[in-house]
Amino acid sequence: MLNNINKTVKLKNGIKMPMLGLGTWLASNGQEVENAIRIALDVGYRSIDTAAIYGNEKSVGKAIRESDIPREQIFVTSKLWNSEQGFNSTLKAFNNSIRKLNINYLDLYLIHWPVRNKYKESWKALEKLYSEKKVRAIGVSNFHIHHLNDLLKEADIIPTVNQVEFHPYLTQTELKQYCSKYSIQFEAWSPLMQGNFMSVPTIHNLSEKYGKTPAQIILRWDIQHNVVTIPKTIHEDRIKENVNIYDFELTVEDMKKIDSLNKDHRFGPDPDSFNF
Numbered sequence: 001m002l003n004n005i006n007k008t009v010k011l012k013n014g015i016k017m018p019m020l021g022l023g024t025w026l027a028s029n030g031q032e033v034e035n036a037i038r039i040a041l042d043v044g045y046r047s048i049d050t051a052a053i054y055g056n057e058k059s060v061g062k063a064i065r066e067s068d069i070p071r072e073q074i075f076v077t078s079k080l081w082n083s084e085q086g087f088n089s090t091l092k093a094f095n096n097s098i099r100k101l102n103i104n105y106l107d108l109y110l111i112h113w114p115v116r117n118k119y120k121e122s123w124k125a126l127e128k129l130y131s132e133k134k135v136r137a138i139g140v141s142n143f144h145i146h147h148l149n150d151l152l153k154e155a156d157i158i159p160t161v162n163q164v165e166f167h168p169y170l171t172q173t174e175l176k177q178y179c180s181k182y183s184i185q186f187e188a189w190s191p192l193m194q195g196n197f198m199s200v201p202t203i204h205n206l207s208e209k210y211g212k213t214p215a216q217i218i219l220r221w222d223i224q225h226n227v228v229t230i231p232k233t234i235h236e237d238r239i240k241e242n243v244n245i246y247d248f249e250l251t252v253e254d255m256k257k258i259d260s261l262n263k264d265h266r267f268g269p270d271p272d273s274f275n276f
């Protein structure tokens with residue numbers, strides 16, 4: 001039974017990443033995101049996901065610095081935005097993120113989207129940042145198999161993480177298997193289908209069966225699939241609810257029931273048709 005809020009996974013370079021963290025997309029800079037992070041750290045979260053484009057790095061950093069938790073116990077992820085891709089511009093963008101967050105290093109820096117003809121140069125910059133120990137791990141986000149194949153042809157370092165849209169309607173089986181083959185940790189964004197999980201009958205049935213909420217059923221499914229998950233909420237009751245998933249276990253049969261809900265349906269953009 002996976003029964004610990006501090007459950008981590010070891011990334012391919014040996015560092016540990018919490019299996020569950022707090023997402024912060026659409027959590028506004030200022031009181032909103034600061035409160036959410038304060039509550040999350042109080043109840044035991046040790047991982048925060050932000051990005052330059054979210055416009056909240058300043059407050060994310062403030063909440064982390066003002067907490068009683070030592071910096072080294074909190075796993076901080078940020079991401080390189082599309083318009084900043086390229087070698088020198090990536091180095092500059094990283095410095096901007098660090099300056100806004102006002103912390104000395106990132107735990108994980110991701111290329112946010114695979115911008116055509118740019119992501120390989122950007123990756124070289126991430127490799128430089130990693131070799132200079134400015135970031136403890138580097139990875140990608142929204143990379144399909146063909147993007148990864150292309151990147152791996154020239155990369156000196158294989159990405160440690162691929163953060164992609166993943167939930168019961170988009171199970172990404174082939175990509176997940178590919179990542180597993182290269183020990184690239186799979187991480188789910190929009191794990192709660194951006195809030196659209198309420199209308200899924202199977203999830204409701206399982207919620208009744210286990211006496212857990214629909215959100216807890218889905219997040220538990222992530223963890224049992226060894227997928228790192230970062231549900232976003234700014235509400236105290238949901239922050240607590242979303243991490244209270246370590247006192248039950250889905251059976252193999254129920255895991256398969258959720259797997260079978262896949263419709264290859266995206267709530268976010270497809271990386272192949274994203275308007276970069």
Ligand SMILES: NC(=O)c1ccc[n+]([C@@H]2O[C@H](COP(=O)([O-])OP(=O)(O)OC[C@H]3O[C@@H](n4cnc5c(N)ncnc54)[C@H](OP(=O)(O)O)[C@@H]3O)[C@@H](O)[C@H]2O)c1
Nearest residue numbers: 023024025141189190191192193194195215231232233234
């Ligand atoms: N790499 C990328 O391209 C990318 C893209 C999208 C997201 N992300 C990251 O992934 C994180 C999570 O994804 P997401 O924010 O898109 O969506 P999500 O976590 O799937 O869903 C968030 C929505 O669900 C609601 N919610 C959260 N917990 C709930 C609960 N227990 N019961 C009912 N509703 C609940 C939230 O509302 P309230 O806040 O009002 O509670 C919010 O509207 C983001 O915040 C971001 O950090 C990354």
